[in-house]
Amino acid sequence: xxxxxxxxxxxxxxxxxxxxxxxxxxxxxxxxxxxxxxxxxxxxxxxxxxxxxxxxxxxxxxxxxxxxxxxxxxxxxxxxxxxxxxxxxxxxxxxxxxxxxxxxxxxxxxxxxxxxxxxxxxxxxxxxxxxxxxxxxxxxxxxxxxxxxxxxxxxxxxxxxxxxxxxxxxxxxxxxxxxxxxxxxxxxxxxxxxxxxxxxxxxxxxxxxxxxxxxxxxxxxxxxxxxxxxxxxxxxxxxxxxxxxxxxxxxxxxxxxxxxxxxxxxxxxxxxxxxxxxxxxxxxxxxxxxxxxxxxxxxxxxxxxxxxxxxxxxxxxxxxxxxxxxxxxxxxxxxxxxxxxxxxxxxxxxxxxxxxxxxxxxxxxxxxxxxxxxxxxxxxxxxxxxxxxxxxxxxxxxxxxxxxxxxxxxxxxxxxxxxxxxxxxxxxxxxxxxxxxxxxxxxxxxxxxxxxxxxxxxxxxxxxxxxxxxxxxxxxxxxxxxxxxxxxxxxxxxxxxxxxxxxxxxxxxxxxxxxxxxxxxxxxxxxxxxxxxxxxxxxxxxxxxxxxxxxxxxxxxxxxxxxxxxxxxxxxxxxxxxxxxxxxxxxxxxxxxxxxxxxxxxxxxxxxxxxxxxxxxxxxxxxxxxxxxxxxxxxxxxxxxxxxxxxxxxxxxxxxxxxxxxxxxxxxxxxxxxxxxxxxxxxxxxxxxxxxxxxxxxxxxxxxxxxxxxxxxxxxxxxxxxxxxxxxxxxxxxxxxxxxxxxxxxxxxxxxxxxxxxxxxxxxxxxxxxxxxxxxxxxxxxxxxxxxxxxxxxxxxxxxxxxxxxxxxxxxxxxxxxxxxxxxxxxxxxxxxxxxxxxxxxxxxxxxxxxxxxxxxxxxxxxxxxxxxxxxxxxxxxxxxxxxxxxxxxxx
Numbered sequence: 001x002x003x004x005x006x007x008x009x010x011x012x013x014x015x016x017x018x019x020x021x022x023x024x025x026x027x028x029x030x031x032x033x034x035x036x037x038x039x040x041x042x043x044x045x046x047x048x049x050x051x052x053x054x055x056x057x058x059x060x061x062x063x064x065x066x067x068x069x070x071x072x073x074x075x076x077x078x079x080x081x082x083x084x085x086x087x088x089x090x091x092x093x094x095x096x097x098x099x100x101x102x103x104x105x106x107x108x109x110x111x112x113x114x115x116x117x118x119x120x121x122x123x124x125x126x127x128x129x130x131x132x133x134x135x136x137x138x139x140x141x142x143x144x145x146x147x148x149x150x151x152x153x154x155x156x157x158x159x160x161x162x163x164x165x166x167x168x169x170x171x172x173x174x175x176x177x178x179x180x181x182x183x184x185x186x187x188x189x190x191x192x193x194x195x196x197x198x199x200x201x202x203x204x205x206x207x208x209x210x211x212x213x214x215x216x217x218x219x220x221x222x223x224x225x226x227x228x229x230x231x232x233x234x235x236x237x238x239x240x241x242x243x244x245x246x247x248x249x250x251x252x253x254x255x256x257x258x259x260x261x262x263x264x265x266x267x268x269x270x271x272x273x274x275x276x277x278x279x280x281x282x283x284x285x286x287x288x289x290x291x292x293x294x295x296x297x298x299x300x301x302x303x304x305x306x307x308x309x310x311x312x313x314x315x316x317x318x319x320x321x322x323x324x325x326x327x328x329x330x331x332x333x334x335x336x337x338x339x340x341x342x343x344x345x346x347x348x349x350x351x352x353x354x355x356x357x358x359x360x361x362x363x364x365x366x367x368x369x370x371x372x373x374x375x376x377x378x379x380x381x382x383x384x385x386x387x388x389x390x391x392x393x394x395x396x397x398x399x400x401x402x403x404x405x406x407x408x409x410x411x412x413x414x415x416x417x418x419x420x421x422x423x424x425x426x427x428x429x430x431x432x433x434x435x436x437x438x439x440x441x442x443x444x445x446x447x448x449x450x451x452x453x454x455x456x457x458x459x460x461x462x463x464x465x466x467x468x469x470x471x472x473x474x475x476x477x478x479x480x481x482x483x484x485x486x487x488x489x490x491x492x493x494x495x496x497x498x499x500x501x502x503x504x505x506x507x508x509x510x511x512x513x514x515x516x517x518x519x520x521x522x523x524x525x526x527x528x529x530x531x532x533x534x535x536x537x538x539x540x541x542x543x544x545x546x547x548x549x550x551x552x553x554x555x556x557x558x559x560x561x562x563x564x565x566x567x568x569x570x571x572x573x574x575x576x577x578x579x580x581x582x583x584x585x586x587x588x589x590x591x592x593x594x595x596x597x598x599x600x601x602x603x604x605x606x607x608x609x610x611x612x613x614x615x616x617x618x619x620x621x622x623x624x625x626x627x628x629x630x631x632x633x634x635x636x637x638x639x640x641x642x643x644x645x646x647x648x649x650x651x652x653x654x655x656x657x658x659x660x661x662x663x664x665x666x667x668x669x670x671x672x673x674x675x676x677x678x679x680x681x682x683x684x685x686x687x688x689x690x691x692x693x694x695x696x697x698x699x700x701x702x703x704x705x706x707x708x709x710x711x712x713x714x715x716x717x718x719x720x721x722x723x724x725x726x727x728x729x730x731x732x733x734x735x736x737x738x739x740x741x742x743x744x745x746x747x748x749x750x751x752x753x754x755x756x757x758x759x760x761x762x763x764x765x766x767x768x769x770x771x772x773x774x775x776x777x778x779x780x781x782x783x784x785x786x787x788x789x790x791x792x793x794x795x796x797x798x799x800x801x802x803x804x805x806x807x808x809x810x811x812x813x814x815x816x817x818x819x820x821x822x823x824x825x826x827x828x829x830x831x832x833x834x835x836x837x838x839x840x841x842x843x844x845x846x847x848x849x850x851x852x853x854x855x856x857x858x859x860x861x862x863x864x865x866x867x868x869x870x871x872x873x874x875x876x877x878x879x880x881x882x883x884x885x886x887x888x889x890x891x892x
Contacts, residue, residue, distance in 0.1 A: 005053075006099045008034070008060065014087055014104060020197075021083035021107055024070065031086075032064040044080060045073055074108060075118045081195045084108045107237035110195050111172030112144050114351055119145060121341065122287075122295035128170040129230035130161050131222070132179055137161050138226035141168045144234070146293070146343035147244035147350070147538060152251050153222045160253060162186055166261035167303045169270075174199050174233045199233050207231040215248050223250065244350035244534050257305040257632055258649040262673060266652040267625055268582070269302055282626060285582050286635065288555045290336040293343045293541060294548025301549060305632035307646055309567050314383060315550070315634025320564055321381040322554030323636065329558075331375050332551045339365045342541035349530050356409035356418040356523060359401050359530070362537075366398035369540065372547065391543060392536050404526050413523050416516035427518050430511045437508035441467070444501065454478050459501075467505040468495040557636035560585065565631040565642040571601035571683070573628075573719060576641040580623035581630065584638060593757040594639075597624050599719045606713050606720040606739040609759070610727050612768035615744035616757035617723040618654065621688045624721060625650050628686060647719075648684040651677040653692070674708055678716075685718040692724055702726045713739055730763035795869065864888055 004012065011034060015023050022041055024031035033041045034052070038061040042049035051059025065073045074084050086108065091101035111127025119125055129140045139161055140151040150168075154160035161183075165173070172195040175183050180198040187196060207228040208216055216224070227248070234242060265273060272280040278287075283302050289295040306312050322329045340361040348354035349362075373391055376384040409418035421428055445459045454475045461467050465488055471479065472493045484496035530537075556562070560581070577594035584592040593616070599605050609617050627637045631644040653673040670692075677687055692708060693701030705726055712720050713736045733741045743764035745756040753771050770786045867888070 010099050010102060014102060018083075018085035018104060018107065021085040021109075022077060023085050023087055023104075024065075024074070025087045026067070026089050026102065027064075029067050030064040031067060031070050032062060034060050034062050036061075038063045041077070044082075045076055047073075071115055071117060075115070078108060078110050078113055078118055081110060081193050083195070104239070106239050109172055109197075109237060111142075111170065111174075112234065112237055114145060114347065114353065119344075121292040123299065124148070124168070124296050126168040126170040127172045127174065127230075127234075128165060128168055129226055129233070130165075130173060130175045130179060130183060131226040131229050132176065133222045133225045136222045138222040139164050140223075140226045140230045141170065142230060142234070142245065144238075144242070144245075145347045146296075147242075147246065147347055147534075148249070148343075149227075149245055149247065150249045150251065151219075151223050151227060152253065153220055153226075154253060158182065158186060163258055163260050166259070166264055170194060173197065174230060176200075176229065197233070199229060201232045201236065202229045203232045203235070204228045206235050210242070210245060211248060212246075219248070219250065240352070242350065243531050244347050244538070246535050246538070254648075255307055257307060257629070257647060259303075259305075260651075260676070263650055263652045264303075266654040267622060267629070267650075269629070270299060280582060280586065282582060282629070285585050286553060286556050286630075288552040289548045290333055290551075291339050291545060291548050292341040293545040294336070294552065296343075297545045298549045298552060301633045302629070305629050305647075306634070307632070307648065309569060309646060312567050312632055312634055312646075315553075316564060316567070316636075318381060318383045318387075318550045319554045319557060319634060319636060321379055321384060322551055323558050323564075325379070326558070328375065328379055329551050329554055332372070332547060333555075335368045335371045335375070336544070336548055336551070338368050339544055342537060342544065346534050346537050346541065349527060350534055352527070354527060355411060355413050356405050357411060359405050359526070360407065360409065362530075363398050363401040363405070366394050366540075369393045369544075372544065376547070387543060387546070392540060394533070394536055394540055397530065397533055397537070400526070400529070404522065414516065414520055416512075416519045419519045419522055424518065424522060427515060427522070430515045430518070434508060434511045434515065437504060437511065440504060441508075444504075451483075452478055452480065460495075465495065466509065467501055468497055469501065470495050553633075553635040560638060562636035562638050563640055563642060565627075565637050565639075565644045567631065568643060568645050570645055571599070571605075572643060573597065573599040573624075573645055574641070574643040575624070575627055575637075575639045577639055578623055578627055578642070579638040580619050581626055581638045583619055583623075595620055595623075595757075595759040597627075602738065604738055604740050605717060606709070606722065606736070607742050608709070608729060608732065608739055608763075609721065609723045609742045609744070610725070610730065610764040610767075611723075611744035612746060612753075612755060612764070612766070613772045615746065615755040615768075617744055618690050619757075620744075620759060621690060621721045621723060622654075625652070625686060625688060646684065647686050648682055649680065650686045650688070651681060652688045652690075653677070654688065654690040678708070678711060681712070681716050681718045683717045685716075687712060687718050687720045689720070689722045692722055693726065698726075702728060705729060706732065709739070710736065725767045725769075727763060727765065727767075733763075 011023070011025055014025070015035075015037075022033060022037050024033065026032075038049060041047070042063045045063075045065070047063050047065065049061060049063050052062040053059060077084055084107070085104050086106045087102050088105045089100050090103050090105075093100050109127075111125065113119060113125060124143045125145055126141045126143050129142075131138050131140075136153060136155070137158055137160065138151065138153045140149065141164075142149045152164065154164075169192070171193075173183065173187075174197045177198045177200055180196070184196060187194060202225070204224065207224065207230075210231055219227070231242075231245075234245075259267075259269070264270070268281045270281050270283040271278055274280075278284045283299055286302065287295055287298055289298055306315075322332070342362070342365055345354065345358050345362050345365075348358055369391075370393060373388045373393065376388040379385065404420060404423050405418055406420050410416075419427060421431070441459050445457070448459075448469065449455060449457050452471075452475075454471060456472055456475065458470050459467060460470050468487050469484060470493050476494060484498060486494060487497045488495040562581075575597040578597055579592050579594050609620070611617055623638075627639065627642065628644055628647045628650065630637050631642065632647065637644070651673070653670060674689075674692075677689075681687055689708070693703075693705035696704070705722075705724060706729055709720075709722060709729070709732060712718060717738075730741050732739055741761070741763040742759050743762055745758040745760045746764075746768070747754040747756055753768060770783060770790065773786070774780075774783045
């Protein structure tokens, strides 16, 4: 057995308590890491790995980071999903007999970070707990930086937990040991790095003590169980009371629209698919908030659209007031600019790491409250007036800080110089002594210069030698004999002390030491007083952040000329001239082509959309979803008129994406999504399916697509948007009463094709896939070969059918063509775009023909058939096709 030194024995004993974390072991001015921790940390932090004698035959692997700059190294490890246990000296080394006593004072994990440099100001840092009790799953989510705590209890299925995890986007999850394997498997669905912890402890007493009885007692047993597990974990890792976690916000699943992780991703609600950035998402568009806490609240609104019409209309009415009153809105924004992040200021006060600058920021924020209240009271809005009615403005807290702390204090609370004069009598006396002492030093310096005749004589100070008289070596000969006592020799100077200076030094240093000590005690006392006021400050922060979100939604709505939606509990969904809000905002220099949307009960609840790639099908379908989400978070919508029913859930099946980790192909991922839709969709749901059935053979894909469409239409009756390149499915309009064919309009002019991005009634005849390949830059040889092969495939299909077919379904009437040629606009009227089919035999009289006439007609038909077979359909315009058909008809 290896015999280590006492200090290394102490390290190993403490490390045993933090096996899953890097142990930052305090030694003097460094945090040291040993053994495997040192090897891994040196690799992850790119620092030097050394060794230390510790009693073993070989040197123990060791690396370290300076105490004063440890935060940046800890941040790197946390960002990579590790834990860090901070082990400090908890005993004065001068009093220690043997090894200095050390303890873990805190465990820092991704979900318990409190330091500003490790956090995003405008995003929450949630830690989530998942538990199971009596076959019921529960979830609790906490942001330690702001003190927010949410909890919900679901059913006997873990699927709802995955949906909620997607809502909170946590950086860390705590779960019971029994659930760990199952949850680990589910986490494969989430692409982000999340630290998953198996936690055995649960202490109901800790949680019950944390909250008031009126909050704790009404909770279900499942909810209490989940919160107890979470609070036990936080208590164990943070080693302190968390006085700012005072409120529990409970909710039921049916209070909010359900959005699974794939739907959130496909609709790009809070981040883009391409680079996971905020810019380009719906949140990016809507976020005109002024405060960080307002931005975080807006994200929670986007993540959780409301289901209550009363609550939605309450928000819409406030947004309407601010929408209509520009000056009111700008006044609010101007005052909010001077409000700091109250939620996180309160968190730091509770944690005991708030400094004097934090308290000044709190005071300045509170100074804006009376003006904010006054603006709301004079707005003319009952809702805004009710929001600030009887609001606790925390005036006493503002005045308390104002009396104690100077306007521009230092960062460190251990350096003094932060308490105002007149706040503490003894502190003022010490300051006077210190000031007088420094004045005395200045007078002494001038007097000694006159006595010695040395103009460069100066009095200085350092922490090691205290005060001294410094004289350059060139002037040493001018010193009076026996006047000075040598204290220190430098390369170019000598430092001296006098009995008089030594006596004054003791008085000055004693005053300064006492001042720093007293100031720290006074600050600590003030910070502890503020801890008691945390619930008041949190309530105020909630009101201010809500005001910020309202003005943000109103500003965006006004800037982009959105309209106030009419919310209903009916089935119908009607949007006039709807636009995709984000695409329109990004391409603001171009005119966005608007489109109507109509879902009517018993008439039209399913739109089957065909047409070319790049014509705007996916954009249109996404915009319908975003309009519904915006309405249900309380925002105006991008349309000229909108009647929006409450949507309980949105499902999306968009894009091709395989799941290599779980071994699922693109088609299997698509089928999994379809399975969820068919199982969980209701008549109040909105389903979006982009390119249904394309991941397998044409015949199988088409069969699955038709079967899914029929099921959604006949069995569920939800509002459904389906885009497809299977134009053969257009016949379903005849069999399904509530399905209607739509397509994206296209204009052809010679060899040029223009996608008009306008939704029109009727099915498309082609997808222009080869044309899209051409404009993407595919070599001409491939394009020409593709057209040739396509012509061959179509000929074979016609020959194999054995029946005379209509050669083409012309998408535009001559009238439409004429209008488009005259007007260089991307607009086409629906009544001009109805699909027409031209029969080659239209107008023939049904009369009995003699043998000669029959033979003549047969010969004529053979000639026409030959002419048709040689016709290159892909390279004729609609107008040319009409002329050809007219000529053939006249021949018949």
